[in-house]
Amino acid sequence: MKNKTNLSNATKTTIKQNFLGYLYLLPTLVITLIFVVYPLIMSFRMGFYERYNYYTDEGSGFGLATFKFVLTDPNFQKALMNTFLIVVIAVPVSMIIALAIALLLNSGIKASKFFQAIYFLPYVTSVIAIGIVWSWLFHSDFGYINQFLGMFGVDPIQWLNDPKMAIWALIIFNIWSGLAFKIVIFLSGLQNIDPQYYKAAQIDGTPKWKVFTRITLPLLSPTVFFLTITSVIASFKVYNEVFALFGGKPGPANSCMTVVYYIYDMFYGSSQVHKAAAASIILFIIILIITGIQMLLSKKLVHYK
Amino acid sequence: MKKLMLSLSLAAGLTSLVACSSKDNKQPEKEKSEIVTTIENPVTIEFWHAMAGTNQEAVEKLVENFNSTIGAEKNITVKPVYQGQYTDLKTKTTAALKSGSVPAIAQAYPDWVAEYLQSGSVVELDPYINDETVGIKDFDDIIESYREENSQYEGGKFYSLPFNKSTEVLYYNKKFFDENGLKVPTTWDEVEEVSAKIHELTGKTAFGIDAPANYFITMVQQYGGEYTNSQGDILFAEDGAKAAKEALELLKRNVDAGYWRLPGEDKYLSGPFMSELLYMYTGSTAGYSHIATADFEVGIAPMPQISDKTGAVIQQGTNVVVFDQNKSKEEVYAAYEFAKYLASYEGNLLFSTETSYLPIRESVVSSDAYQNYVVESNDQTKIVGPEQAKYYFYDPSFYKDAYSSYNVRMAAEKAVESVVLNGVSPEQAIEEAVNSLK
The missing domain is CATH 1.10.3720.10 (MetI-like)
Structure with missing residues (x-):
């Protein structure tokens, strides 16, 4: 029993530390998500439309045409x-x-x-x-x-x-x-x-x-x-x-x-x-x-x- | 823990903020409502342009004049913003249209307008032009081809007004022509004849074509055919592509004989012309400044024609387009007022006497102020150019899912280059061009 609580305490600390670590990464992650990942996904999506209006981001004919x-x-x-x-x-x-x-x-x-x-x-x-x-x-x-x-x-x-x-x-x-x-x-x-x-x-x-x-x-x-x-x-x-x-x-x-x-x-x-x-x-x-x-x-x- | 929650909620807030701003540019359905023609509270609008050097100075003068007269009277302040070269201007305008920060008014080529129309933010100017109080009363004074070009879009509506315009002329080495008793050609037969003579005299290339695509577009019409229309039909391919073939054959024959050439590695023919490696070429009036300082006298003649009946000379350049994205009705009206001023007698007279661009109004061409300016500046493009107005045509602009007018132009250029540089037969070059537009 004692062991278990110890372990979970340790896990808790690790999670907390990891979380803090991620928090420090957050600004970079947010910027990467907005300026790299999001445009990447959008341009992948664009390629699959047969017709695409760049201004409104509306496409039609989803497929490989x-x-x-x-x-x-x-x-x-x-x-x-x-x-x-x-x-x-x-x-x-x-x-x-x-x-x-x-x-x-x-x-x-x-x-x-x-x-x-x-x-x-x-x-x-x-x-x-x-x-x-x-x-x-x-x-x-x-x-x-x-x-x-x-x-x-x-x-x-x-x-x-x-x-x-x-x-x-x-x-x-x-x-x-x-x-x-x-x-x-x-x-x-x-x-x-x-x-x-x-x-x-x-x-x-x-x-x-x-x-x-x-x-x-x-x-x-x-x-x-x-x-x-x-x-x-x-x-x-x-x-x-x-x-x-x-x-x-x-x-x-x-x-x-x-x-x-x-x-x-x-x-x-x-x-x-x-x-x-x-x-x-x-x-x-x-x-x-x-x-x-x-x-x-x-x-x-x-x-x- | 509190700190954690705080930062989490902050992060959440940030992402939702981003999500919101990306949706901002979706505009509510445009309601067809009355236009506004008076401005209570002063408005400031931006004018995006690509005019550098002396052209930029002229733009700034235009803006100053407008702001101190019409602008002051109607509570409008225009702010000119130089956006770099044409390609930069287009990239920035497109990006701005996407992010919802487009200016109220910008310079644009007709084919850009055809693209911008997809955004739903380009203002139809007919209600303003035809308005009883703020309309353009002497609208017919604007040269016909410019009016047609700016209303070639769906429904024949005006989505732009003309601004900086040029055309093509024949430049020749006057000193050389005089010394050798050569006659300046007015028809393509004569161009061929004179070219042969010059080649015989000098052993050099005689004649050049600065813009290969323009040659194709112009000559198809001079040979009695059609190029495209604003709906995007490839008309030069019809009727067995007869006119297009004749145009390419004329070119091929003369290039193979060593009489004619394209710019190729020199990019522009002004260089070879200045170094007397070439004695005449057809090129844009806007390029005259590059050869005005030649060691010899430069002659300027109208574009050669096949016949008077099928006379055709391209007119090109940008227009101004008004956007209503995230704009109040007052701002849109203010933009129209500025566009109207640019196309007015006063505005156009100023611009066409301060830059190398041509008048867009008959009244400017025939005015004393303009005629005096031509004598003073000794720039004959300013006379020869507008004299061809009856033959003016425009390169039709359209944007379709499969291809746009830009692609047709590129295909035409490739066809000309394949014939001249790659020994491809005119038939095959045209076939390849048509096949690439599907």
Whole structure:
């Protein structure tokens, strides 16, 4: 009997303490509920209506009709294809380049701190400003890229005018703009590797390539994993780059439409908010599945010390 | 425990407060009642606009003039609020309509009005315009196309009044034309001819189209077809899309020959025109300020036509729209009075002589004050633009569940770009455009 009361007293204290804890969280929770959870639920709800009045929040035709519309919309299909292309090409390429630069910076070259700062600059510069600079670099008559290629006898490429080339201009821009963040993360990952491993390898006379594949890469795998997840998600959300490079258009003849640009245009341009909502739910599901696959793979491939 | 209960009830209160405020914007059914045309207690209303720089100065002058004359007499004070660029203005107005804090009056493109109408808060202006005491008596003085545009909505009702307007003209390098004895084209056949000559002389592109969508919309009509109507019917697809095909073929032929171009990577043609990479282009009168400082004399001519019978030139720009959401009848009337002033002879004369926008009234165009201003400012867009008024048409605005006028415009632009940049045949480009609008 005595025991029981003790226990319930303890439970009471715990409840009381927990409650107090939640009370401290309350302001954050209320704000999150109002500004994150509530809009999230509302936009999910919107996507399931066939017709929706944004001003009165009244919809009709609850079901999957809007999803069907979005999935069969040639613009959305184009957007999906472009987005996958960016993910499949830009993510690995920029990872490799970033890793190479990070290795170089980590190898103790002169003025490495200076170069670190230089490489990080793009990350803290506005994408819109960078986009304007790139749109000049890509200019078919006056751009440096074509002038450089011209030195090797390459005819001017219509980077931003030709609907077939525009997506490659976007991918190149995207690779470059993703570098800064990746280099910094890779560098910190590299600096976390215990130098003892390298010393041991040196004593054994291990060739450099083997040191990289057997020591650096496995010990860097958590960093690689983290970067893959974040950059895949970021590449699925490419929008700023498109907007900046083509001056507020999804490329020549809509050739650079991406999924998030599609959502933006459906919302702000067409004002078909329910279609924007449906498209964003589809994007959410795609990202969820791909991240899930990455998580599963990571169990096999990532070594935590 | 007391404290706990207190904080709990506080939390409950907070959430119910939030719940309440989100319901506020639901308005009671609008009763069709008499309008108010007198104001006892002074009211202050906000005017949301997107006019920056010299345009903003002009807006502020208009407001000052209004407040010190009509406003003072009728107990109205207008407060202008700059909301950023057009896109920002639209986003903010939409958000305000949703949260119940929309201003009494705002600048709006016709297709925005078509969207705003869904909110049920846009005021029908007919009872005010036709009112015996406060109506607009010289309403017919406003150029016909503007009146039609502002009453294209359901039931032919006026849901807006015209404000800042522009049209398209042909800009050409006068120095180059004079030196080479070239004739300024007035028809599209002549544009083609002159383009060929210029290309032969310089090896460069001769002519450009600044707004691809406008080309499509205008040329479909010049070729005797129709584009859309305010009900959202895709008229250019009818009759085998004959006019649309002809329009795209004309363009394709000349682009393939290296005579014509679109802005593409340059975004606007004012740049290439200033650097003499191009000798003429069709563009908005509102863009004249960008080329007024060219090293050579800029010539301004009317838009080329196919024939006089099917003459067509787009007129565009925003109107002002009045909202009654959470507004008293006095505030709505005050907003109408300001809209009326903006569209009045005095207001429009001031605005069209202080900015690059065109007059909306015949009486302003023919007034001495305006004619003197044109001579002084040496801005020929101000003469050539309004001279085309008989050919003015507007881009019809509508909002349907499946698509809106914005989507049709985007589809038209894509069709033009596919033909020019992607080598798609006109037939296929039109088919794709029509298919995307379902």
